[in-house]
Amino acid sequence: MNADLSLYLVTDPTLCGDRGVVDTVRRAVDGGVRIVQLRDKTASDAETAEQLLALSQAIDGRALLVVNDRLDAAIAARARGARVDGVHLGQGDASVLQAREALGPDALIGLTANSAAHLDAVLALPAGTVDYLGVGVIRPTSTKRDHPDPLGVDGFRDFVRRSPLPCVAIGGVGIDDTEALRDAGSAGLAVVSALCAAEDPAATAREFRRRWLAGSVPRVLSIAGSDPSGGAGIQADLKSIAANGGYGMAVLTALTAQNTQGVRAVHVPPADFLRAQLDAVSDDVVIDAVKIGMLAETEVIRAVGEWLDRVRPPVVVLDPVMVATSGDRLLSPDAEAELRSLLGRATLVTPNLAELAVLTGRDIVDWADGITAAEELSAEIGAAVLVKGGHLTGDEAPDALVDRRRGLRQEFTGPRIVTSSTHGTGCSLSSALATLLAQGSDPEEAVRAARAWLRESLRAGDGLRVGRGHGPISHFAGLWGRGRSATRPEATDIAADWWQEIAGIRAGIDELPFIRALADGSLERAPFLSYLAQDALYLRDYARVLAEAARLAPTSAEQAFWADSAHGSIVGELELHASWLTPSQGVSAATFAAEPSPATTAYLDHLRSVAFGGDYAEIVAAVLPCFWLYTDLGRRLHAGEFGEYATDPQHPYASWLATYADPVFEEATRTAIEHASAAAAAADADTRARMRRAFVSSSEHELAFFAAPLESPPGR
Numbered sequence: 140m141n142a143d144l145s146l147y148l149v150t151d152p153t154l155c156g157d158r159g160v161v162d163t164v165r166r167a168v169d170g171g172v173r174i175v176q177l178r179d180k181t182a183s184d185a186e187t188a189e190q191l192l193a194l195s196q197a198i199d200g201r202a203l204l205v206v207n208d209r210l211d212a213a214i215a216a217r218a219r220g221a222r223v224d225g226v227h228l229g230q231g232d233a234s235v236l237q238a239r240e241a242l243g244p245d246a247l248i249g250l251t252a253n254s255a256a257h258l259d260a261v262l263a264l265p266a267g268t269v270d271y272l273g274v275g276v277i278r279p280t281s282t283k284r285d286h287p288d289p290l291g292v293d294g295f296r297d298f299v300r301r302s303p304l305p306c307v308a309i310g311g312v313g314i315d316d317t318e319a320l321r322d323a324g325s326a327g328l329a330v331v332s333a334l335c336a337a338e339d340p341a342a343t344a345r346e347f348r349r350r351w352l353a354g355s356v357p358r359v360l361s362i363a364g365s366d367p368s369g370g371a372g373i374q375a376d377l378k379s380i381a382a383n384g385g386y387g388m389a390v391l392t393a394l395t396a397q398n399t400q401g402v403r404a405v406h407v408p409p410a411d412f413l414r415a416q417l418d419a420v421s422d423d424v425v426i427d428a429v430k431i432g433m434l435a436e437t438e439v440i441r442a443v444g445e446w447l448d449r450v451r452p453p454v455v456v457l458d459p460v461m462v463a464t465s466g467d468r469l470l471s472p473d474a475e476a477e478l479r480s481l482l483g484r485a486t487l488v489t490p491n492l493a494e495l496a497v498l499t500g501r502d503i504v505d506w507a508d509g510i511t512a513a514e515e516l517s518a519e520i521g522a523a524v525l526v527k528g529g530h531l532t533g534d535e536a537p538d539a540l541v542d543r544r545r546g547l548r549q550e551f552t553g554p555r556i557v558t559s560s561t562h563g564t565g566c567s568l569s570s571a572l573a574t575l576l577a578q579g580s581d582p583e584e585a586v587r588a589a590r591a592w593l594r595e596s597l598r599a600g601d602g603l604r605v606g607r608g609h610g611p612i613s614h615f616a617g618l619w620g621r622g623r624s625a626t627r628p629e630a631t632d633i634a635a636d637w638w639q640e641i642a643g644i645r646a647g648i649d650e651l652p653f654i655r656a657l658a659d660g661s662l663e664r665a666p667f668l669s670y671l672a673q674d675a676l677y678l679r680d681y682a683r684v685l686a687e688a689a690r691l692a693p694t695s696a697e698q699a700f701w702a703d704s705a706h707g708s709i710v711g712e713l714e715l716h717a718s719w720l721t722p723s724q725g726v727s728a729a730t731f732a733a734e735p736s737p738a739t740t741a742y743l744d745h746l747r748s749v750a751f752g753g754d755y756a757e758i759v760a761a762v763l764p765c766f767w768l769y770t771d772l773g774r775r776l777h778a779g780e781f782g783e784y785a786t787d788p789q790h791p792y793a794s795w796l797a798t799y800a801d802p803v804f805e806e807a808t809r810t811a812i813e814h815a816s817a818a819a820a821a822a823d824a825d826t827r828a829r830m831r832r833a834f835v836s837s838s839e840h841e842l843a844f845f846a847a848p849l850e851s852p853p854g855r
């Protein structure tokens with residue numbers, strides 16, 4: 140079984156204190172614990188079975204339940220109707236083979252391991268005997284007597300590298316170990332004291348989860364229908380998941396033949412094939428969230444329900460799709476009752492007003508009716524409901540989030556956006572919500588963020604010009620507009636933004652007589668050699684500025700890259716002297732010993748003053764044009780954009796032109812752009828503005844540098 144082991148609670152009756160084990164577990168699961176291990180070394184088998192029964196009720200399918208050591212108690216509790224998912228065995232406990240035999244292939248079986256000998260023993264077992272290893276102890280701990288020497292995070296990382304199975308870190312794990320253990324490759328954190336002895340286990344679990352998930356890419360599965368025109372169904376879901384920072388997967392319930400104007404036909408593949416798709420994903424991938432869309436028929440709903448019961452993903456957002464924006468039915472009427480029975484398995488249900496009316500059997504004539512019905516539904520199914528007001532006719536487009544369990548009723552509203560591009564809004568919103576919830580957002584935060592994203596995507600929908608009916612929203616409009624990150628609205632997309640800003644300078648370079656003459660071979664030798672002499676002078680000091688970038692670089696990859704570039708720059712200078720700036724090429728002593736021209740001096744003064752400021756981000760922005768403009772020019776010279784002759788081996792400066800189009804240099808340019816982009820994304824607004832000025836200024840100096848040889852007398 141492929142379980143979510145990310146936050147694993149191991150109970151300790153003493154540490155749970157007066158609150159008791161059952162209540163501690165209930166609250167910890169409320170906070171996001173994904174798996175619970177009952178561990179009580181002193182209780183009898185009968186007492187253990189009794190506790191398992193109580194825990195299985197408290198957990199109520201929201202997390203997995205295993206028992207430490209007591210295979211017989213697990214079997215006894217199962218016989219009495221408890222939901223016990225497996226056992227965790229120590230090296231000395233009952234054989235894992237025996238446990239697998241007794242509990243069946245779907246059970247979760249864990250084994251404690253911490254040495255090379257243990258790993259060898261695991262490797263010798265038949266595949267599929269053990270699901271995960273509990274590896275520790277990480278730090279000295281009082282909850283396990285006679286524990287082995289602590290592994291520490293480094294020892295744990297080494298063990299994980301050698302382990303064929305997922306490893307959960309256990310033993311003295313505290314909240315501040317979260318990031319280090321996650322980054323060391325752990326499949327999860329097994330926590331004892333930090334949760335059992337916590338004043339508020341729900342809050343502590345939430346904090347563990349928030350830190351575990353921070354910066355991670357959640358794996359989000361859409362179970363929905365296909366819309367070949369790309370605006371709704373799984374196509375919309377995958378785009379929404381990606382736009383909100385998730386990894387999208389899709390299991391198809393039905394194929395529709397639809398476009399922006401309507402649904403022409405629906406094909407529902409056999410339910411067995413649906414089951415095969417679902418199992419293929421869940422047997423291999425840990426699923427952080429599920430979004431459910433079009434379900435088409437009763438059989439499909441049943442198959443999805445059974446799968447959810449087995450896999451129990453931590454987040455399930457159910458969009459009870461019944462009718463498309465175009466008015467066509469997407470759920471057969473006789474399946475409505477079956478759909479109602481699925482609602483209880485959801486974390487959040489997102490009906491529009493018409494769907495809510497069907498689900499509650501109520502007449503909904505206005506927004507207030509909608510909220511009342513949503514509260515009724517939330518109470519009935521024990522989950523949160525987001526009722527959507529997209530189909531209202533007023534100036535506002537409100538949604539309301541209600542959760543009767545928490546007494547929550549929160550309205551979100553904003554001016555209605557005037558657009559006909561509303562195809563797939565519901566699909567897109569629900570998958571965005573699944574992704575944001577899987578990242579650890581609470582429901583209110585998730586709705587706020589998803590709505591903000593949806594609104595900017597709705598505004599840009601018409602611009603896509605897709606179809607003649609209700610067009611799609613533009614899922615990536617925000618990303619395309621802002622550049623790198625949806626969550627950093629001020630970040631800059633250097634490749635689009637800065638490059639566009641110097642479009643005039645680039646056109647100016649293309650027009651220069653020097654560049655034209657260089658391309659068509661008519662450039663005289665004297666200005667060419669004078670250009671090279673200035674280039675050599677330039678490269679020597681440019682290398683020093685690159686070295687300064689290396690000195691200040693925040694990561695070793697960047698440090699190595701800029702140091703390499705500095706080295707390459709000096710090699711370039713030496714090569715110029717060796718192959719071009721020699722008496723045999725007709726270079727006079729005067730040219731050879733050239734002083735920097737005013738253009739060279741100005742460019743270098745600019746670079747040196749930026750370097751002197753000591754701001755890494757600004758330095759990388761300033762050195763970028765020399766990479767980028769040369770690479771761009773070289774590529775276009777090579778492609779014949781300045782005339783075919785520039786690509787001719789007979790060209791008098793052919794060997795020089797070839798250096799412009801060097802693929803290694805092109806690759807270096809790409810990396811330089813990446814490093815500058817990363818620096819810009821991490822910078823504050825003021826630094827970003829300085830970066831931009833430094834970049835533009837260097838580009839202007841490039842233009843002047845190329846212009847100089849034909850403006851000032853050669854050899855100066």
Ligand SMILES: Nc1ncnc2c1ncn2[C@@H]1O[C@H](COP(=O)(O)OP(=O)(O)O)[C@@H](O)[C@H]1O
Nearest residue numbers: 491527528529530536537538555556564565568
């Ligand atoms: N014209 C609009 N302007 C702003 N938000 C809208 C507009 N149309 C729909 N929405 C929003 O799109 C989401 C989907 O709502 P709705 O259209 O009611 O659902 P469905 O697509 O399932 O029918 C909701 O958040 C709703 O507020």
Ligand SMILES: Cc1ncc(COP(=O)(O)O)c(N)n1
Nearest residue numbers: 364371372463563564565566
């Ligand atoms: C395959 C498929 N699934 C769902 C919808 C609902 O679209 P909306 O998000 O507009 O309610 C659709 N039109 N097609």
Ligand SMILES: [Mg+2]
Nearest residue numbers: 460491565566
């Ligand atoms: Mg809908």
